[in-house]
Amino acid sequence: MLILYFSHSGNTRNVAEQIHGRVGGDMIELKTVVPYPRDYNAVVEQAQREQQNDARPQIAAEIPNIEKYHTIFIGFPNWWGTIPMPFFTLLEKYDVGSRTVIPFCTHEGSRFGRSEQDLKRLCPRARLLEGFEVRGSRAGGAQGNVDAWLRKTGLLTG
Numbered sequence: 001m002l003i004l005y006f007s008h009s010g011n012t013r014n015v016a017e018q019i020h021g022r023v024g025g026d027m028i029e030l031k032t033v034v035p036y037p038r039d040y041n042a043v044v045e046q047a048q049r050e051q052q053n054d055a056r057p058q059i060a061a062e063i064p065n066i067e068k069y070h071t072i073f074i075g076f077p078n079w080w081g082t083i084p085m086p087f088f089t090l091l092e093k094y095d096v097g098s099r100t101v102i103p104f105c106t107h108e109g110s111r112f113g114r115s116e117q118d119l120k121r122l123c124p125r126a127r128l129l130e131g132f133e134v135r136g137s138r139a140g141g142a143q144g145n146v147d148a149w150l151r152k153t154g155l156l157t158g
């Protein structure tokens with residue numbers, strides 16, 4: 001399995017680590033060549049601009065042998081209603097084919113927003129499983145809900 005995630009302020013990373021602690025596999029953090037500003041207003045503005053321009057920010061992550069994974073978790077913060085644009089760059093660069101794709105998302109109220117539709121467009125042949133969403137502020141205490149979701153999807157037994 002591969003857990004692929006993007007996180008600007010750490011919430012999604014926290015959930016990624018909780019999933020990894022249960023299912024193992026490889027974990028890769030998606031980063032951009034030019035890091036996003038730490039300042040909240042600056043990153044909010046930049047992310048909005050990128051979405052309006054349908055930008056494809058250059059990514060720094062490499063995924064050696066994506067073909068070796070049968071299941072790929074894709075974790076992200078909801079940015080302006082959907083997946084941050086670097087994931088568009090990545091999913092157009094790497095073809096996940098007909099693999100199982102499982103989204104997880106942190107947010108401040110919009111839950112998955114449009115991200116599941118966008119994922120379907122970006123991974124048209126993938127088998128998309130039911131995802132997991134949690135408010136960013138509750139990410140630290142999400143392990144119980146993460147476990148329940150993993151059990152429901154059949155990825156965690158016992």
Ligand SMILES: Cc1cc2nc3c(=O)[nH]c(=O)nc-3n(C[C@H](O)[C@H](O)[C@H](O)COP(=O)(O)O)c2cc1C
Nearest residue numbers: 007008009010011012077080081106108109110136
């Ligand atoms: C650029 C930007 C845009 C955001 N847009 C939304 C949004 O549309 N809906 C929402 O519920 N939360 C939104 N948020 C809040 C984040 O999704 C939330 O804080 C998330 O947990 C951050 O995850 P991270 O710590 O992994 O970066 C936005 C945050 C940022 C920085």
